[in-house]
Amino acid sequence: MHPREEVLVDISSFVQEAAGKLGVEQDQVGKAVGGILKLIQEKAEPADAKGLMDALPGAAELAGGGSGGGLMGQVMGAAAGMLGGKAGAALDAAALFQGAGLDAGQGVSLLGMFLEYARKNAGPAIVERILGQVPQLKGLLG
Numbered sequence: 425m426h427p428r429e430e431v432l433v434d435i436s437s438f439v440q441e442a443a444g445k446l447g448v449e450q451d452q453v454g455k456a457v458g459g460i461l462k463l464i465q466e467k468a469e470p471a472d473a474k475g476l477m478d479a480l481p482g483a484a485e486l487a488g489g490g491s492g493g494g495l496m497g498q499v500m501g502a503a504a505g506m507l508g509g510k511a512g513a514a515l516d517a518a519a520l521f522q523g524a525g526l527d528a529g530q531g532v533s534l535l536g537m538f539l540e541y542a543r544k545n546a547g548p549a550i551v552e553r554i555l556g557q558v559p560q561l562k563g564l565l566g
Contacts, residue, residue, distance in 0.1 A: 434481035438541045445537065446530050454486060456524035456534055460561070461487035463520065467558040479546035518564065528544055532564055 439457055443450040461483050465473045477483045521531025542551045555562045 430511060435483050435486055437481075438538070439486075442534055442537050446533060448526065448530065452525045453534060456521050456526055456531065457538060457560055458488075459484045459520040459524065460535065464554055464558055467560065468554045469557055472553050472557065475550050476542060476546050476554060480548075486557075520560075535561065535564055564565065 435457065436454075439450055439453045442457075443453040446453065461477070461480075462477060465487055468476075477487070518528055518531060521528065521534070524531075526534065539551055539555075555565070
């Protein structure tokens, strides 16, 4: 393990702090973060996904309730499937944020905040491995 600095108590603390920084509702951030976590559970290696979930108290529960989307999310997801590759992966993740009521800029900012939170709690190595395994997230980072 690495030394832990300024670790937030649990993921709900992160959601509250991120909502304040972004100037949006906590339920929007919770839905988006839940979607990110669910994407990680579905796409990352099971051991890495479990390691991240275990290091972020409350993450598994949030992932269970974080299905974002609606009709626009379904349309964006279908378009992502047709595009394939890096563009499709980025569009798929963008649909996740749009489904939570966040614009693209807010979504990218939230993803950056989430990754920093995850690095502090789970360590940078596991986060980098997950980014390599989940192109949907990596595509948004550029």
